[in-house]
Amino acid sequence: MTERFELAIVGAGPAGMAAALEAKARGLSAVVLDEQPRPGGQIYRRAEARDARLEAALGAEYAHGMALTEKFLAGGVAYRPNTTLWDLSPELRLSVLRDNRAGEIDAAHVILATGAMERPVPVRGWILPGAMSVGAAQILLKTTGAVPDKPAVLAGSGPLLYLLAAQYLAAGVEVRALVETQPGANYRAAAPYLLPALWQRKLLLKGAAMLRDLRKHGVKRWQGASSLAVEGNDACTALTFAVNGKRERIETELVLLHEGVIPNVHVTMAINGGHDWDATQLCWRPRLDAWGATSVDGVSVAGDGGGIWGAEAAEHTGRIAALGAAQRLGKISEEARDRAASHARASLARLRGARQFLDLLYKPAPGQRLPPDDVIVCRCEEVTAGTLREVARIGAIGLTQAKTYTRCGMGPCQGRMCGPTVAALVADERKMPEASVPPYRPRAPYKPVTIGALAAAVDADTPPPDASAGAH
Amino acid sequence: MFRRLPSADAGARLRLTIDGVAVELRAGETVAAALFLAGSKAGRTTPVSGTPRGPYCMMGVCFDCLVQIDGEGNRQACMIEAREGMVVTRQMGARALGGKAES
Amino acid sequence: MNKPDVIVIGGGLVGSAIAYGLSKNARVLVLDEGDRAFRATRGNFGLVWVQSKGFGAPHYARWSKRSADLWADFAAELKDATGVDTHHKRTGGVHLLLTEQEVAARAAMMEQLRREAGNDGYDYEMLDAAGVRSLLPNVGPRVLGASFTPYDGVANPLYTIRALHTSLAARGAQYSPGHTVSLIDKEAGVFVVRTDKGSFHAPKLLIAAGLGTRRLAELVGIRVPVNPQRGQVLVTERLAPGVMGGGVTFTNARQMVEGSVIIGDSQEDVGLDNRTTVPVISNIAARAMTCFPVLEKAQIVRAWGALRVMSPDGLPIYAESKTMPGAFAATCHSGVTLCAAHAREIAGWIAGGARPEPTLKLVPERFDVPKAA
Numbered sequence: 032m033t034e035r036f037e038l039a040i041v042g043a044g045p046a047g048m049a050a051a052l053e054a055k056a057r058g059l060s061a062v063v064l065d066e067q068p069r070p071g072g073q074i075y076r077r078a079e080a081r082d083a084r085l086e087a088a089l090g091a092e093y094a095h096g097m098a099l100t101e102k103f104l105a106g107g108v109a110y111r112p113n114t115t116l117w118d119l120s121p122e123l124r125l126s127v128l129r130d131n132r133a134g135e136i137d138a139a140h141v142i143l144a145t146g147a148m149e150r151p152v153p154v155r156g157w158i159l160p161g162a163m164s165v166g167a168a169q170i171l172l173k174t175t176g177a178v179p180d181k182p183a184v185l186a187g188s189g190p191l192l193y194l195l196a197a198q199y200l201a202a203g204v205e206v207r208a209l210v211e212t213q214p215g216a217n218y219r220a221a222a223p224y225l226l227p228a229l230w231q232r233k234l235l236l237k238g239a240a241m242l243r244d245l246r247k248h249g250v251k252r253w254q255g256a257s258s259l260a261v262e263g264n265d266a267c268t269a270l271t272f273a274v275n276g277k278r279e280r281i282e283t284e285l286v287l288l289h290e291g292v293i294p295n296v297h298v299t300m301a302i303n304g305g306h307d308w309d310a311t312q313l314c315w316r317p318r319l320d321a322w323g324a325t326s327v328d329g330v331s332v333a334g335d336g337g338g339i340w341g342a343e344a345a346e347h348t349g350r351i352a353a354l355g356a357a358q359r360l361g362k363i364s365e366e367a368r369d370r371a372a373s374h375a376r377a378s379l380a381r382l383r384g385a386r387q388f389l390d391l392l393y394k395p396a397p398g399q400r401l402p403p404d405d406v407i408v409c410r411c412e413e414v415t416a417g418t419l420r421e422v423a424r425i426g427a428i429g430l431t432q433a434k435t436y437t438r439c440g441m442g443p444c445q446g447r448m449c450g451p452t453v454a455a456l457v458a459d460e461r462k463m464p465e466a467s468v469p470p471y472r473p474r475a476p477y478k479p480v481t482i483g484a485l486a487a488a489v490d491a492d493t494p495p496p497d498a499s500a501g502a503h
Numbered sequence: 504m505f506r507r508l509p510s511a512d513a514g515a516r517l518r519l520t521i522d523g524v525a526v527e528l529r530a531g532e533t534v535a536a537a538l539f540l541a542g543s544k545a546g547r548t549t550p551v552s553g554t555p556r557g558p559y560c561m562m563g564v565c566f567d568c569l570v571q572i573d574g575e576g577n578r579q580a581c582m583i584e585a586r587e588g589m590v591v592t593r594q595m596g597a598r599a600l601g602g603k604a605e606s
Numbered sequence: 607m608n609k610p611d612v613i614v615i616g617g618g619l620v621g622s623a624i625a626y627g628l629s630k631n632a633r634v635l636v637l638d639e640g641d642r643a644f645r646a647t648r649g650n651f652g653l654v655w656v657q658s659k660g661f662g663a664p665h666y667a668r669w670s671k672r673s674a675d676l677w678a679d680f681a682a683e684l685k686d687a688t689g690v691d692t693h694h695k696r697t698g699g700v701h702l703l704l705t706e707q708e709v710a711a712r713a714a715m716m717e718q719l720r721r722e723a724g725n726d727g728y729d730y731e732m733l734d735a736a737g738v739r740s741l742l743p744n745v746g747p748r749v750l751g752a753s754f755t756p757y758d759g760v761a762n763p764l765y766t767i768r769a770l771h772t773s774l775a776a777r778g779a780q781y782s783p784g785h786t787v788s789l790i791d792k793e794a795g796v797f798v799v800r801t802d803k804g805s806f807h808a809p810k811l812l813i814a815a816g817l818g819t820r821r822l823a824e825l826v827g828i829r830v831p832v833n834p835q836r837g838q839v840l841v842t843e844r845l846a847p848g849v850m851g852g853g854v855t856f857t858n859a860r861q862m863v864e865g866s867v868i869i870g871d872s873q874e875d876v877g878l879d880n881r882t883t884v885p886v887i888s889n890i891a892a893r894a895m896t897c898f899p900v901l902e903k904a905q906i907v908r909a910w911g912a913l914r915v916m917s918p919d920g921l922p923i924y925a926e927s928k929t930m931p932g933a934f935a936a937t938c939h940s941g942v943t944l945c946a947a948h949a950r951e952i953a954g955w956i957a958g959g960a961r962p963e964p965t966l967k968l969v970p971e972r973f974d975v976p977k978a979a
Contacts, residue, residue: 066563067582068531068584069531077531118884120883120884124884126884148560148562148564149560151565158556160545160556160557161504161557162559163557163558163559163560163561164559164560164561166560166562167558167561167562170562170581171505171536171561174531174532175505175511175529175532175533175536175540176507176508176510176512177505177507177508177536177539177540178505178507178508180504180505180506181504202510204508265544265545265554266545266557284504295564410556410559410567411551411566412551413549413552424775425768425772425775425781426617426638426771426781427641428640428641428783428784429641429642430641431648432641435645435647435648435764435767435768436771437768438864441841441866441907442844443566443569443577443843443907444566445908447565448560448565472642474881474882474908474909474910475882475884475909476909479905479907480906481905482840482842482869482891482895482901482902482903482904482905482906483891483902483903485840485888485892486892486895487888488884488892550844550865551844551864575903577843577905596846597844597845597847597865598843598845598846599845599846600845600846600849600900600901600903601900
């Protein structure tokens with residue numbers, strides 16, 4: 032059965048929820064699909080459970096997320112959790128999967144609010160059980176109230192590293208150490224942008240408070256660390272790293288890694304939307320107009336999927352994209368659209384002013400995304416950096432050819448976890464700017480789908496015709 | 504590897520088994536959370552080299568949390584909420600379609 | 607590269623196999639397109655297939671069979687030289703049939719192929735429902751029969767291209783990707799190939815650029831009327847061995863050495879469009895599930911569309927320019943099956959040897975015959 036809506040929103044994080052509420056207010060019939068069982072996205076994961084004790088540990092922003100989620104659920108917008116988008120056609124037909132059953136939704140406009148993912152940065156041993164991402168540990172905290180049963184080491188760079196440490200400390204959980212990888216040069220590069228960031232006093236105060244927390248609890252901080260390696264045979268036993276010309280080793284059963292976040296561009300790449308290389312955030316961003324519209328007719332992007340600006344900005348871009356869609360579909364005039372968007376635009380400008388400081392401060396060091404030869408880059412197919420360097424030398428100038436030679440990116444994650452590193456390796460080995468290395472070209476299904484679910488769309492009573500009869 | 508904060512121990516209880524061992528969870532928690540709370544370091548071994556892996560991203564991206572759930576292999580533990588009586592088995596190597604391992 | 611003896615335009619399976627053969631005795635420069643080029647090499651099913659080839663054209667049947675016969679030795683040579691295993695195996699091949707009409711049409715075709723093969727011989731067997739099940743216990747109840755020949759087999763096209771490119775480098779040939787060829791000239795007996803990256807000179811030239819051959823061969827006076835035909839293919843997660851329940855190869859689903867099952871494919875005339883489309887992949891999935899019900903719960907992790915390089919009669923074209931001797935063109939839609947023959951016999955011909963007998967009719971002039979009124 033094919034359902035019809037004027038607007039389909041993919042993702043129920045802050046951008047998707049804000050877009051849905053705005054669309055509803057402008058008279059659009061809208062549906063929100065989300066592959067998670069509950070709304071909130073990753074940032075407000077399980078916010079709808081309204082657990083006051085968890086709220087206290089997670090802070091005020093989480094409380095804001097709870098309020099937004101509550102408003103969204105009460106707002107009367109059609110909401111489909113556990114629903115995975117696996118194809119978006121040029122005619123704006125969304126092929127979805129829910130409880131392993133295929134379905135279709137036709138829309139006149141689509142807003143992709145598929146958010147961000149943590150930047151995968153391979154280090155030796157990152158495939159071992161006991162090594163996982165900081166974001167993953169935070170999700171365990173938000174959804175289950177679960178914390179490490181023995182002190183963990185947090186390693187890498189970015190605000191999330193301090194945030195999780197602060198949340199653990201607030202919950203009375205010991206943190207063994209912070210191993211920070213941002214190079215000293217980043218502080219100098221970021222310094223000129225501190226002034227615009229001061230407009231975001233709240234954000235900076237929060238940062239300062241987190242660092243104070245770490246000091247107060249006597250958490251050991253290593254700064255300027257490099258060449259991280261997780262040790263262990265079947266599971267993590269220690270983290271080693273180079274710092275101040277020496278190699279240090281910390282015994283631990285749990286290493287939490289983080290190197291910032293990047294937009295999740297799987298779908299915008301799959302539909303052949305235009306993208307630009309962001310040389311500061313070191314990632315691809317979909318090319319968007321002032322209303323979040325991509326180069327593909329009728330498809331917009333809202334939230335961190337369009338570039339990393341954070342959860343608060345995501346709500347604003349969600350509203351702006353919904354207003355753009357409402358105007359495009361004739362629900363409101365251009366004047367009404369512009370007027371309604373002015374507040375969101377002003378807030379957005381302020382938030383983005385602060386972001387440059389953070390982006391430069393936590394930008395991965397040159398070489399950090401270029402692991403040694405023995406490190407597995409593609410976790411699914413277990414392809415090493417050395418093999419990828421070798422095929423770059425014999426002829427891979429882009430990710431499709433690297434994949435052809437080595438099977439990198441052919442596993443169930445479809446290249447999400449290896450793509451950025453393969454590109455960095457190809458660029459380095461062939462002395463190409465990273466912006467000129469063509470990324471993977473994702474195809475449907477965007478997530479694995481069973482053959483039975485795919486076949487369900489075909490009439491079961493007649494044997495399907497042999498599409499290849501003449502060829503074999 | 505993980506324990507539940509006493510303050511978060513609220514909500515309806517349910518039980519599933521992982522490789523035959525009962526694990527108690529709260530409604531709304533995922534199968535991957537059950538793995539961590541049960542102390543499993545690895546939820547699977549890979550079909551490529553047979554080496555152990557555990558959940559890495561917890562948000563549906565990395566596919567390292569694959570386990571067998573109620574007889575069906577290679578399911579994403581981090582994306583599936585636990586249900587009472589669920590039978591979870593670690594995914595050892597390549598999934599055997601319709602074989603003994605999958606009923 | 608300084609003064610190559612031959613420039614090959616096109617680094618897919620056809621161009622690379624011939625370049626590999628040529629590089630034994632010559633300095634070869636392979637110019638290839640960029641990463642997003644339409645490339646049948648990375649989109650195909652990996653069959654070394656004989657059984658349906660050359661219907662009404664016995665010379666093509668002979669050519670396909672000759673290459674299939676050469677494959678084992680060719681694969682061993684590549685593995686020795688590079689350590690890369692192309693996973694070639696001659697398994698025998700089965701084409702499954704689901705309706706009485708399909709059975710009747712296939713039986714008639716197979717019998718005509720045998721008649722046409724004459725003294726060359728053509729062994730085949732039509733299997734009934736029980737016969738198919740004895741070979742393959744996992745086929746579904748709707749499978750009514752199948753055709754079988756012992757000639758068919760498989761190879762992994764991706765490892766094959768990696769082995770070819772690796773050995774080209776080892777032999778001192780140069781594989782240079784990322785070019786767009788704008789012009790081909792002949793100046794003082796030497797071909798000049800101009801690309802967006804520079805000019806390249808050699809006394810001999812081969813154009814094996816897939817769909818691009820049409821435009822490029824025109825520049826040296828060879829008519830290569832090829833058109834795109836889309837095929838869509840699905841691939842499952844890695845599964846434990848034995849999904850198909852037997853060792854022979856099927857045309858519509860096969861389990862790779864790595865464990866994934868590759869399922870296909872379609873034939874669509876849609877121009878230069880290699881996207882996947884939901885109705886076609888749903889249909890491919892439905893057919894696969896009908897043939898092998900056990901696949902129902904297997905998860906598709908990848909799908910792709912790729913463009914075949916089809917001539918009007920579906921057969922290869924091999925030609926030397928009459929107006930600019932020393933310029934050759936080669937194109938076909940069976941780059942895997944014909945890979946061994948290309949590396950050995952077409953390379954030998956371009957190097958100055960005799961043209962292989964089965965290819966004597968595979969010239970572009972066959973398309974010049976005016977259509978009957």
